[in-house]
Amino acid sequence: MQYPEPIARLIASYMNLPGIGQKTATRLAFHTIDMKEEMVNEFAKSLLSVKRDLSFCSICGNITEEDPCEICADKSRDVSTILVVEEPKDVMAMEKMREYRGLYHVLHGVLSPMEGTGPEDIQIPSLLARLHDERIKEVIIATNATTEGEATAMYLSRLIKPAGIKVTRLAHGLSVGSDIEYADEITLLKAVEGRREL
C-alpha cells in the first residue's frame, strides 16, 4: 500500500527542504493533516507570498518588498561606507546589532573556482559600479570566515584598494563567551594575530 497521493506529494515537497529526509518529511506531512485548516492555508499563502511579493533591491541586492530597499532609501544612513555580505540573511544579522549605519551590498554567493563561480556570476560588477560614487570612503568586507569567503575578500580588496577606497575586513577571533579550550586552531591563530593592547 502506497501513501494516498496527496500525502505522497506533500512528503516529496517537504523533502525538497534542506536537512529534511524521508522520515522527518513523513512526520511533518502527518502533522500537517492534523493541523487546523486556517493554519495550513496561512502556510500555503505565505509560501506563495515570498516568491510573489519579494524581489532584490536593484542597488544593493538585498531582499525587499519595495525597490530600492528600506536601507538604500533611508536618507539618514551613512553613504560613505558599504558593507559587503554574501547573503541577504547576513544583512539582517548585521542590522540586529543596531550599530552599523552605512549601506550594504549583497554578493549572492562567493567566488568558488571549484564550483565554477567567477566574479561575473555574483554581484561583484554591480559593487564596482557603485564605487564610482565619490562619497564612498570605506568598503567593509563581511564575507564568511570560510576558504571561499576569505578568497573573495582578498580578491575584492585587490580590486578596490587601487581606487583609493579604504578596504577593511571584520575581525576574527574568539566568540564572546566562548572557551579557549574548545576554540579551533585557526580561530585561536586569528585571535592571537589580531590581539589588542589593553
Add this chain to the structure above:
Amino acid sequence: MQYPEPIARLIASYMNLPGIGQKTATRLAFHTIDMKEEMVNEFAKSLLSVKRDLSFCSICGNITEEDPCEICADKSRDVSTILVVEEPKDVMAMEKMREYRGLYHVLHGVLSPMEGTGPEDIQIPSLLARLHDERIKEVIIATNATTEGEATAMYLSRLIKPAGIKVTRLAHGLSVGSDIEYADEITLLKAVEGRREL
C-alpha cells in the same frame, strides 16, 4: 530592522511544525526564497491538497481519499481480524510488511488520564460498534509500547474479551539486528518474558 513581512510570516508558519525552532525556520524561509517558483507553487498546492482531498474512513478511521478506504473496500481482505493502531501512519507501517491481510481500526490517540483523554475522546466506541459483526474472531492490539499504549491495550482487552473475541497484543522484545548491550531494561524484560522454545 525587521524581516520583510512575507519572510516573517513564512518563518512563523515553519515554526508551527514540530521540531522546528526559530533558527531552522529562518534557514528554511531563506531557502524557500531561492527555490524555483514551480517548486514553491507545488509545495503550497500539496499543503492545501492534504486538507482538502483527504478525510477519515467512516469505518476504520484511516486517512483516505475515498470513503470507505481502500482497505475497508477491498473484498479480498480477511474480515475476521481487526488490528487496532493509534495513528493512521501506523497503518502504513503495518501495510509495508505485506503480511497482514485483515482489517484495521485507528484510535486517533490513546487513553491518557493525565491529559484527560477518555474512551469517548478516541475511536473506542466505533471499534466496539464494529465488533457486533459476528464474523470478527480476533482483535490484535498494536498500540505503542508506551505507558499510555499499554494501558489502552489492557483497557480494550478487558472490554472485548467478555464478548468471546480473541484479543492479542504484538510481541515486544529485541529489535532485529539490535545489540543486547544497548537494549533498555524494560525491553530486555519483555524479551525474556516472551522467550520461545527453539
